[in-house]
Amino acid sequence: MPINDWFKQREGRRYTVSTGSGTESLPDGVWRTCPECKRTLYQGEVERSLSVCPHCDHHFELIARDRIDALVDPGSFAEIDAGLVSSDPLRFSAGKPYASSLERACQTTGMDDAALTGTATIDGHPVVVGALDFRFIGASMGSVVGERIARAFERARTEQRGVVMIVASGGARMQEGMLSLMQMAQTAAAAERLSRAGLPYVSMLVNPTYGGVTASFAVLADVIFAEPGAMIGFAGPRLVEQTIRRSLPKGFQTAASLQSHGMIDEVVPRGESRSRVATVLGYLMPADRAVPAGADDTPALLPEGGEA
Amino acid sequence: MPINDWFKQREGRRYTVSTGSGTESLPDGVWRTCPECKRTLYQGEVERSLSVCPHCDHHFELIARDRIDALVDPGSFAEIDAGLVSSDPLRFSAGKPYASSLERACQTTGMDDAALTGTATIDGHPVVVGALDFRFIGASMGSVVGERIARAFERARTEQRGVVMIVASGGARMQEGMLSLMQMAQTAAAAERLSRAGLPYVSMLVNPTYGGVTASFAVLADVIFAEPGAMIGFAGPRLVEQTIRRSLPKGFQTAASLQSHGMIDEVVPRGESRSRVATVLGYLMPADRAVPAGADDTPALLPEGGEA
Amino acid sequence: MARFVMEFERPLADLEEKLAALANLDIASTPQLAAEIAELEREVERLRATLYSTLSPWEKVQVSRHPDRPKTVDYVAYLFDDVVELRGDRRFADDQAMYTALATLGGRRVVVIGHNKGHTTKENVARNFGSPHPEGFRKAERAMRLADRFGLPIVTFLDTAGASPGLEDEERGQAWAIADCLATLSAVRVPVVVVGIGEGGSGGALAIGFGDRLIMLEHAYYSVISPEMCALILHKDAARAPESAAALALTAEDLLRMGIADEVVPEPLGGAHREPETVAGEVGVRIATALDALSEEDSDGLLERRYERLRAIGEYNETD
């Protein structure tokens, strides 16, 4: 199960989360170290660059709200489907009780579960946007995440909006058992209904995206983008390594490798994601498609080199 | 170009064609040698077994008419679209003039081109059936073959019949240039229209099937069967060998290999082809689909082992 | 070949061995033996009843994995006629871990899709132990589309530990292949009846594992994660799988309670492999009954209900 791998991988390294209110693992929240190039960075500088290291282009993890803000038109985001909370349906208490994990995640993140969804515009295009927050139990998908994602697709269908999902996840939320697994089918079905309604869906896969989330709505998008360096897969790297009993090739499951294996359309740096997503929506949104060729607001026939 | 490879390959070996009127390369037409097990066989014995060697199961080449007769209900075949002949549109005379190749092929085969099509029933299912005859310029597809195939699909669509194609071919007929290449698109489009009309199409690939015919209507069937030992591919084996500059693996492009590579559904011995095709049609023909479950003429709920 | 003995069956197996040894003795020469044998037989019977009538979740998982347990192809052989196996994804390979076919159940023409475990090691190696590669899911998707195009209901059999987690499976897009199955299965305009016959491991099971009716065998399981992997994560100790199995609520009864499964097919004492034909017969009746009921709905209604069914799964509190 990928969550496991990810938690293990994360244990080993010094790890910081960028939040509006400061970072947890640095003493004062003013300075942080880039895990890639090891340089010490001023927190304010990092935040101004959308949490991308100005020296080596490392993409720091972002909280869901920051990811959405980096993507949508300023001020356009309005959260939807707030107030859903997990009911701990299995009273799951093997290992650490699920209820306490939930409580701690809520306190740490100020969220009620790992998915944040809302309506917004991107370069004016009406969308429903969603983002998963890895701080919340590894952004695993339980009933609440699945419900929010499904509702997001449904609202987009009803209101003729596009959907943009920023996905990070360790996979299914095992503490909700089969109820969690079935969210894969539920979100995939919702995405499929949007598709059959002729509305566009763009996903942006960020580090890390694994398991039941990858294998459902995340990759059913019409156009799939990924952030540089993002690790993406179904089975976690440790499980794969155990299965094949040899070490993994360099670059395995990275965004760049997935692109060359034909799984994603483009690796998009965070700073360009808004414009790239907006461009795609320009092609696929029904309203834009309705604009007749040669209409007044379109550019001249041939922008350069032509004789027309 | 596959035709080339095939002609070359055929040059080297002693080669016989089973026809109703005897074989060309044996003195008296009464005895023939199996190219696989090298045994001498009595021609009558071979014909009784649908031209399959009773010792090693080698499938001898069959002429188109014999193939159709082996597949459809006795007496049900009625030829359609007879009387189409090539007009040698390019006046192609590089090498051996096309006109003389055509003339010789007509004389040898008694056909006017490589495709024979007609209406028939298979176990009562109404179909349009077609077969290509390798004796006719390597069963290459020119304007006449393409036209007959397209008309076959169209008639099936109009008359709510299924389509069964028995395909052997060296590929496109280069002597008709681009007119020949475009038959690939034409036949594929016709097959696609049949598919969208909800009517079934089963193909039976026999030795050899290559080039532009493989890459068009031949593999667009809902269910694809192949005869044991049939060689099937896009590029001919010699071209592939030249491209990769090493020898080909054993079994390359054989029906069995294609099955394990996921390209065909089943390798069906000639003697079973009628019943296998009929079974598939039973599933896919609209009329049969309309029979309600549990209707009088269907077998009991549970044929064995059940308690119902 | 020795009979396969599951861990929890060991005490019973020991008694049965003793009984067998006694039976080989000459009863005539030792008169009290007959009484002893009779006593032992009663004890075996009591133990068997106790043992099997109260299987724990973890014991059920073991039963679900029993090599002699009837597999997809066994149900096909027992129940279906006029089988035409559909092979290959038309792109890369014919994945033996996934079985797809045109088949007829008591006159009902359907498309069968099932994970393809074998009984022997040799079979299982050829079939990757029933864990499909991406091309297995793509074969399944091809079968789903064929069923949809020709209006044939779909019957699936779940029996996998999960999708294959190899390097090349990842490279060929395992997640993409599974997601495509989910999307396609959610949208086919024909009835979909799912039967959990053995293991129902995670996304690899789900890819062909939801529809309009879910029938679970009594000792089949269906889980978001294997008990061993769950134990490894929670306790860093796979040996604590029995606890995890209980925590995950993965049994047929659990699924019925949660509204995910519709019905549970009882198994004979000891498991389906003790009376495979009887079990297959009952499974056939359940499938046929479900198909007949579903065939009365029009496809729009069917689709809508399937979606609502999925959407109803999940538990949470809504505070606003």
Add this chain to the structure above:
Amino acid sequence: MARFVMEFERPLADLEEKLAALANLDIASTPQLAAEIAELEREVERLRATLYSTLSPWEKVQVSRHPDRPKTVDYVAYLFDDVVELRGDRRFADDQAMYTALATLGGRRVVVIGHNKGHTTKENVARNFGSPHPEGFRKAERAMRLADRFGLPIVTFLDTAGASPGLEDEERGQAWAIADCLATLSAVRVPVVVVGIGEGGSGGALAIGFGDRLIMLEHAYYSVISPEMCALILHKDAARAPESAAALALTAEDLLRMGIADEVVPEPLGGAHREPETVAGEVGVRIATALDALSEEDSDGLLERRYERLRAIGEYNETD
């Protein structure tokens, strides 16, 4: 780097070299030189006009293969804005030999699909010289389906010697991949404009090479088989390709005459690579004009006409 000289350009290239050498001499010291240079220049001009204005089919094939000739990505760069490249078949690889993208031509949003030859050897090795593997065709098919779903017209650029004929291409179903493209392209409910910009080699070209309009560049070719392969079959001698090229009727003019191509875009003397921007501009106008005309038809009519167009191709006598 020396300019690439095609076989038939050799006499002209020799003269041009001489002229260049003369230009390096000191004109002042040899008064007659100016006159000689002027004379030579006139001769070069005459030769160029003769050479290029009467290209044989085989010479056109050479021009179509010229490394400097504008390729698909050059047309995209010259003509299109807001390009979003669509990568990968979602199954196996992103085949660099096939290019697909969302792109905008003077306000017209379309899907571009093209064979992706490079100019340099390095580019060409990465792109398999523009000969797609099965996954290239599957990427193209994916782009076609996207275009169909979102109502975006399709513009294709043909420039391939043919589909890749490797061992693994066969094993991954090259024929299946091409046939699927043909079926899909025949059925997309959006306008399809095809532009032959260079080589149009056999089934690998046809897979993205038919639609509602076929625009051929003057020196582009489109053929059922390469002239070399044809010569090898007919004469067992690839060197007799010039004859085969003539026999195959593969030039733009031939296609126009046969009713396969709709229009021919003239090229500057020497070929499109001499004035790539001018050629691209004209190509852009032709595409835009075709798209605007086709956008007026409803999709049913479009489909019907595309099918009739295909069905009309082929010549035979009907005796009954």
